[in-house]
Amino acid sequence: MARKISLFVPCFVDQLQPEVAVDMVKVLRRIGCEVDYPQDQTCCGQPAFNSGFWDEARPCAERFLRVFKDAEAIVCPSGSCTTMVRNFYPELLASSSLHGEALALGKRTFELSEFLVKVMGVSDVGATFPHTVTYHASCHGLRELKLRDEPLQLLRGVKGLKLIDMLRFDECCGFGGNFATKFASISVAMGETKADSVAVTGAEYITAIDPSCLMHMQGILTHRKDRAKTIHLASILASEGTV
Amino acid sequence: MSASASRTAPAGEAPSSETAAQKFLRDAATKSADLVHREIIRKNMESYDAAHLRGRSRFVDWEAARRKCQEIKREAINHLDRYLLQFEEKVIARGGHVFWAANGDEACAYIRDLAVSRGVRTVVKSKSMVTEEIHLAPVLEKAGMKVWETDLGEFIVQLRNEAPYHIVTPAMHLNRHQIRELFRDKLGEDVPDSDPQKLVALARRKLREAFFAADMGISGANFLVADSGAVAISTNEGNGRLSTSLPRIHVAVTGIEKVIPRLEDLATLWPVLATSGTGQPITTYSTMIGGPRRPGEADGPEEFHVVLLDNGRSGLLANAEEREVLHCIRCGACLNICPVYKNIGGHTYNTTYPGPIGSVLTPHLRGREFEHLSYASSLCGACTSVCPVNINLHHHLLHNRRDFTAASSTGAGERMQFRLWRAAMLHPRIYALGGWLMRRGLSALYALGLSGTFLDPMRAWNRKRAHIPLPAQSFRALWKNGLESNQVVKEKHGVQ
Numbered sequence: 001m002a003r004k005i006s007l008f009v010p011c012f013v014d015q016l017q018p019e020v021a022v023d024m025v026k027v028l029r030r031i032g033c034e035v036d037y038p039q040d041q042t043c044c045g046q047p048a049f050n051s052g053f054w055d056e057a058r059p060c061a062e063r064f065l066r067v068f069k070d071a072e073a074i075v076c077p078s079g080s081c082t083t084m085v086r087n088f089y090p091e092l093l094a095s096s097s098l099h100g101e102a103l104a105l106g107k108r109t110f111e112l113s114e115f116l117v118k119v120m121g122v123s124d125v126g127a128t129f130p131h132t133v134t135y136h137a138s139c140h141g142l143r144e145l146k147l148r149d150e151p152l153q154l155l156r157g158v159k160g161l162k163l164i165d166m167l168r169f170d171e172c173c174g175f176g177g178n179f180a181t182k183f184a185s186i187s188v189a190m191g192e193t194k195a196d197s198v199a200v201t202g203a204e205y206i207t208a209i210d211p212s213c214l215m216h217m218q219g220i221l222t223h224r225k226d227r228a229k230t231i232h233l234a235s236i237l238a239s240e241g242t243v
Numbered sequence: 244m245s246a247s248a249s250r251t252a253p254a255g256e257a258p259s260s261e262t263a264a265q266k267f268l269r270d271a272a273t274k275s276a277d278l279v280h281r282e283i284i285r286k287n288m289e290s291y292d293a294a295h296l297r298g299r300s301r302f303v304d305w306e307a308a309r310r311k312c313q314e315i316k317r318e319a320i321n322h323l324d325r326y327l328l329q330f331e332e333k334v335i336a337r338g339g340h341v342f343w344a345a346n347g348d349e350a351c352a353y354i355r356d357l358a359v360s361r362g363v364r365t366v367v368k369s370k371s372m373v374t375e376e377i378h379l380a381p382v383l384e385k386a387g388m389k390v391w392e393t394d395l396g397e398f399i400v401q402l403r404n405e406a407p408y409h410i411v412t413p414a415m416h417l418n419r420h421q422i423r424e425l426f427r428d429k430l431g432e433d434v435p436d437s438d439p440q441k442l443v444a445l446a447r448r449k450l451r452e453a454f455f456a457a458d459m460g461i462s463g464a465n466f467l468v469a470d471s472g473a474v475a476i477s478t479n480e481g482n483g484r485l486s487t488s489l490p491r492i493h494v495a496v497t498g499i500e501k502v503i504p505r506l507e508d509l510a511t512l513w514p515v516l517a518t519s520g521t522g523q524p525i526t527t528y529s530t531m532i533g534g535p536r537r538p539g540e541a542d543g544p545e546e547f548h549v550v551l552l553d554n555g556r557s558g559l560l561a562n563a564e565e566r567e568v569l570h571c572i573r574c575g576a577c578l579n580i581c582p583v584y585k586n587i588g589g590h591t592y593n594t595t596y597p598g599p600i601g602s603v604l605t606p607h608l609r610g611r612e613f614e615h616l617s618y619a620s621s622l623c624g625a626c627t628s629v630c631p632v633n634i635n636l637h638h639h640l641l642h643n644r645r646d647f648t649a650a651s652s653t654g655a656g657e658r659m660q661f662r663l664w665r666a667a668m669l670h671p672r673i674y675a676l677g678g679w680l681m682r683r684g685l686s687a688l689y690a691l692g693l694s695g696t697f698l699d700p701m702r703a704w705n706r707k708r709a710h711i712p713l714p715a716q717s718f719r720a721l722w723k724n725g726l727e728s729n730q731v732v733k734e735k736h737g738v739q
Contacts, residue, residue: 009718015678018718037722042668048661052644056661139623172582176621181703188707189275189586219708
């Protein structure tokens, strides 16, 4: 089943965690998708939107609509940026002539695990990852996109992977964009609480569908010299090898 | 403000010029690093979580109950004028009095003047956040009256000269040993082993004296039932009934948004409120009061007054987008699930209503001084997921932020940053160059060991977190350098 995909690589993934997008490309190609990367894309506008600067965010949204105008299906390795496009563009562009277009584009934009499980009907992508892993449910994916089971289905399909449940798996890690620096002390305390939950599981890896949560958690884990490492779901799904 | 404004968390001496936002940041930093506090709150919230989950499982369809409550409140708020007048008419017909207070000063003056004219010396209060909002107790004390908080948690924080830590459980931040010490110091009796039952018995003994001495009882209201003109109160300690039936005057003080259309609406709202508040199927005492004692009745007050408080609420009512914030039934569920609240605690907010609902509401009720609260959230949406009346709390935080930046000159620096940011984001080449410079610049800075110093633009991140690893190439560079051409991978891994 060949499917033409346009990659939506969030700006901070492009600049800071390119391996996440590379791994997403591997997974999509492995299940037979044809992958394209519209090189004119930049940022979806979420940082400005969340900070209250909607007039600054709006041109980014309009630009995004132009760049992905002809895309059949748009796939993104972040629940948060997918939320921005699907859930918030229609509100941001409520009184714009592009409102209808925003609604339609939102329906063609998917978070990676959502695309694999719900659109492609795949829960085994042929990955092997012989490690213990615990799962953090990223806020936007869980509560805005309602993705509860999709990432877990994919993790259960990975050979050699042992999934360990985490207490309060759905409590925020404390990232929250600008919140992480504007209210650093609160953000760090939330991250530490999360790191405590991770430590209790004893897992080697903590995974999630949002690279921003993982970036934050890694900062906390490394600072505390904790053993657990973060890894994006796409990177687990891209892993091959023997058990 | 008055003495009551300083009656909040003691957190060291504040410089007098400090703004509410600066104080918030300072207190948040202290509290979120306080591991003893973190542990007390974690324990209390865990027992709440368990009770709340059990409570919700008693409903055949919790989501349907939430939607029903949302519908009831929406109907009430959208026809507030009609239902409030209906409520007033019924109360007056039964011999009660209704006073419409535009703000806290008017409400306090009415109650103080009433108490003075009736020769009131002792006042008992059952739990009411609205009386906290208008700072009623200090006004009555200033007029020479003795005011007793009779809810156990409120009694404890009153003895500590503190504001309530939480809107449902005011003394959540204290353990029994701290309460033993407090009672020993303030009540002059020591309870060996900090036995909780004996601590409660001691408070009960003291409060009984107050109940029998009181001339006036002041309560809040959980709901005002329009079609029957009744004030509905949910309590667990029985102090609500004593406060409203023993003294010769009862004053109920409440916000105008508490009205509901029909008596039968309580059948849904009462259990949903109890479940969200404490996990109970229904609170121990569910009381309805419709007026003063009538001829032939054995008990009840001689006079019954209801004070309906606006205090900024009609401003919210006028705002179609934010109006649903008035649906709130003050259950506290959003506080209990909020990871920010759990780490900074109730007092850090320095508001009557802390937690997510407070962060949404307070800037509307008390002004721009409190707008920082709308930013002090990771927007995780946990609050919205538990709100029993489906208020979209975290989206209202977004709306607040939008409205504040549009009307503000204080965010001018940030606006300039976002204008530059926008200019870069609209030109892929500038964006890519900017990203490259950032990675190179930060790499060089970190190589020199300057991470976290004042030269480091990421210092707010780097002080308590390891810095973000900086890759040599961006994804767009990797794509151009070979990833793109590897268009078809013909591997088979047992996948269709």
